[in-house]
Amino acid sequence: MVLHENALAYLLRFLTGLDEEALLRTFRIGYTAEEEKFAHYDLVFIPSGFFESEHYGKPSSIPETFQEIDGIPFLYGKPLVERRGDTVLVHADLPASAFFFLSRYEEICRRDIRDKHGRFIGRESLAGRHGLLCRPLVDEYGILVRRWLRSAGKDIPEPEAKVAKLWVTHDLDAPFFCKSLRAVARETWRGKGLLYALKVFSGKIQDPYDTFSWLFHEEESRLANLSFPWQTIYFVKAGGKHPHDRPHYRLHARCVKTLLRQIASHKVLFGLHGSYSAAENGASALEKKVLETFLKYRLSVGGHKIFLFRSHYLRSREPEDFRKLEKLGITDDFTMGFADMAGFRLGTCRPVLWIDPARGVLTGLVLHPLTVMDNSLYQKEYMYLNEEKAQAYCAGLFENTRRFGGEICILWHNTTLLGNAYPGPAVPWARSFYTHILDYLANMKNPDTDSEKHPLRCPL
Numbered sequence: 001m002v003l004h005e006n007a008l009a010y011l012l013r014f015l016t017g018l019d020e021e022a023l024l025r026t027f028r029i030g031y032t033a034e035e036e037k038f039a040h041y042d043l044v045f046i047p048s049g050f051f052e053s054e055h056y057g058k059p060s061s062i063p064e065t066f067q068e069i070d071g072i073p074f075l076y077g078k079p080l081v082e083r084r085g086d087t088v089l090v091h092a093d094l095p096a097s098a099f100f101f102l103s104r105y106e107e108i109c110r111r112d113i114r115d116k117h118g119r120f121i122g123r124e125s126l127a128g129r130h131g132l133l134c135r136p137l138v139d140e141y142g143i144l145v146r147r148w149l150r151s152a153g154k155d156i157p158e159p160e161a162k163v164a165k166l167w168v169t170h171d172l173d174a175p176f177f178c179k180s181l182r183a184v185a186r187e188t189w190r191g192k193g194l195l196y197a198l199k200v201f202s203g204k205i206q207d208p209y210d211t212f213s214w215l216f217h218e219e220e221s222r223l224a225n226l227s228f229p230w231q232t233i234y235f236v237k238a239g240g241k242h243p244h245d246r247p248h249y250r251l252h253a254r255c256v257k258t259l260l261r262q263i264a265s266h267k268v269l270f271g272l273h274g275s276y277s278a279a280e281n282g283a284s285a286l287e288k289k290v291l292e293t294f295l296k297y298r299l300s301v302g303g304h305k306i307f308l309f310r311s312h313y314l315r316s317r318e319p320e321d322f323r324k325l326e327k328l329g330i331t332d333d334f335t336m337g338f339a340d341m342a343g344f345r346l347g348t349c350r351p352v353l354w355i356d357p358a359r360g361v362l363t364g365l366v367l368h369p370l371t372v373m374d375n376s377l378y379q380k381e382y383m384y385l386n387e388e389k390a391q392a393y394c395a396g397l398f399e400n401t402r403r404f405g406g407e408i409c410i411l412w413h414n415t416t417l418l419g420n421a422y423p424g425p426a427v428p429w430a431r432s433f434y435t436h437i438l439d440y441l442a443n444m445k446n447p448d449t450d451s452e453k454h455p456l457r458c459p460l
């Protein structure tokens with residue numbers, strides 16, 4: 001496989017952890033084994049042969065374990081650093097190791113690792129098996145790269161440790177528990193019973209899934225003085241025929257339209273929540289069109305085009321599916337977290353342009369790392385943490401993100417924050433936990449001037 005020139009240039013630049021143009025022009029980094037070219041660079045990575053190997057794209061190209069430099073794990077090359085004149089030569093193939101995580105290379109090699117929903121399994125990923133999902137390894141490579149550049153005489157500062165942005169996101173899977181006669185029939189037949197369904201349907205008790213006013217109140221009041229920018233996104237479904245797409249709500253139903261109007265009256269963005277069935281093909285142009293038309297003509301969110309995307313069930317099955325998203329005009333994907341384990345699926349806490357691992361080309365699609373989803377923490381088949389452990393785990397992910405100037409993206413469902421009226425198995429601490437998370441974010445020191453003294457946190 002040939003890694004295209006602009007993909008390599010992007011990779012090397014991303015590895016530095018720096019994005020100031022002026023600073024980036026003060027040094028040169030090479031990726032070459034040609035000795036006569038070494039003097040052109042301040043820092044040279046010696047290629048391990050990963051990209052040209054006959055094993056490329058096969059399971060045999062994935063090492064069993066990690067090697068380390070100064071406690072930072074990497075995958076390809078050797079843990080050896082030497083000097084040639086003024087140039088630092090690094091035999092650890094950090095570009096290949098970073099590519100492994102950022103492009104989701106592992107997922108094209110191990111197509112056999114998928115769960116019943118067709119998703120790659122976090123616990124079986126290489127980082128997951130070695131307990132490294134809570135560390136943004138690619139960002140840690142930046143510590144080494146900047147240190148080596150300084151040893152080559154370059155005046156490279158550490159980037160400020162600050163959260164660049166907080167994305168507060170909600171997937172609208174089931175806006176209401178029981179707002180239609182069909183839902184009453186469903187609950188009577190195999191749910192909470194006719195009496196409870198009728199009480200909700202008639203408005204005698206509040207619909208337990210209708211937690212939106214509570215969400216807006218808690219988020220807007222607790223994050224009012226946040227020291228970094230934040231944005232709420234609602235990912236809305238606009239189709240889907242699979243049983244896992246139930247309940248099939250219609251955007252034009254009066255209660256849904258009223259709810260979306262209420263949501264739109266706040267400072268939110270809308271994105272497409274690609275359905276379970278559309279994920280078979282990556283995404284659906286029809287769903288995108290339906291949502292855009294609805295927002296434009298029914299909600300009067302004038303000229304609204306959908307650029308933001310997350311797949312239902314985090315069902316991003318194959319890395320190649322990203323190509324379809326890009327073709328649809330999606331610019332930003334927010335699916336990249338493992339459902340079964342919260343952490344850094346992309347090996348980074350910073351948004352990154354996707355490099356297609358099958359073609360070696362840089363695309364225009366931005367992948368935003370999903371830091372944590374509520375269900376990953378709670379559900380029995382996922383992490384199944386108690387409140388205290390869930391708090392500690394999230395704090396670790398947030399602190400590690402701030403350390404490297406990344407983005408925090410949280411995904412909470414209106415249906416996990418059930419009101420007390422719901423007579424079913426809900427997580428009893430769901431609401432207090434969410435407010436704790438919001439308060440934790442609101443109290444984060446930004447920037448954190450002591451960050452280098454703090455070790456990276458991996459509480460589990």
Ligand SMILES: [Zn+2]
Binds near residue numbers: 171312313314
């Ligand atoms: Zn969903």
